[in-house]
Amino acid sequence: MTSLSALSTAASLLAPPSRLAAQPASVFGDAAARPGAPGVSVQPSAARTLALSTISGALLDMKPEPTGAAKEALEFIDSDDFAISDPAAKLALADAIRYGADAFNRRFAVEQALDDKATYKQFLMRTITHTVVKNRELFPPGEFVMGGRFEDGSFGFVSIAAIGAKETEQSRLTAALDAAKAKKNAALAESTATGAPYVEPPELAEAQAAFDAWQESWLVAFKFKPAA
Known part of the structure; x- marks a missing residue:
């Protein structure tokens, strides 16, 4: 991690030219050589560019460490x-x-x-x-x-779900399967109450197969199991 001293040095190098120009001549030597003086460039120096990079790296290092x-x-x-x-x-x-x-x-x-x-x-x-x-x-x-x-x-x-959407592919498949199971339970109850033969709703097998296929596709896509 970047040290505090490095950050302090970098911060001083990043002082805006207007502040640097206000420093006494002893800081820069000849007053004519001060940043902002006629003929003196105020473009970022190599040291200032390095300071920017140093601070950027330091900020990345400062990401919180959860517990x-x-x-x-x-x-x-x-x-x-x-x-x-x-x-x-x-x-x-x-x-x-x-x-x-x-x-x-x-x-x-x-x-x-x-x-x-x-x-x-x-x-x-x-x-x-x-x-x-x-x-x-x-x-x-x-x-x-x-x-x-x-x-x-x-x-x-x-x-x-996508932002603004109320359903997903998973929720649609689950709803269809739940509806088919409810129809099966109703048919079983009617068979028990009336003595009539139970006939399984055909949509139950279809809904179960569709849900299983969706789940299987993600098992393979996520490499939780090898492809058949």
Whole structure:
């Protein structure tokens, strides 16, 4: 990391020409050689350009270092157990976690209090999802998908809707599957009540196949499993 002394030196080199010209002659020698004097250039010197570079590097080094669940989340999203369909969204996610670390840690504690059966990475995934939804405007406008692979061998996917949209491909497929399951349950109840033969709704198999195909495509795309 750039030292404080380097920053101090760089800051002094970046003083505007108007301030430098106001210094006593002893600082620059001959008064005619002062910056701003006739025939003397006030263009940035090599030292000033170097100072700009030094400060830029120092500011990059000053990014906050999160602790707790936020730190674990940053490690998780950089691991093979996490994937996201939009690289720009991943960069935005890292910044949202890093600069909102305190809020992330508080939300993580809430998730743990709500469920005592989920794995640690599942809690991370839920908190990441909350962070994205709460800060949706910081992410790319289009729909994107996040996926996580967890300690117990399970996995999960979350579709984030495009800004202004109410549905995602995942939500549409899930709604169709839920509707087909509800129709199946109604048919089973009617069969039990009337004694009539149960006939499974044909749309159930179709909806299940469509949902499974979507999930399988992301398993392969995110390299959570090899392509068949």
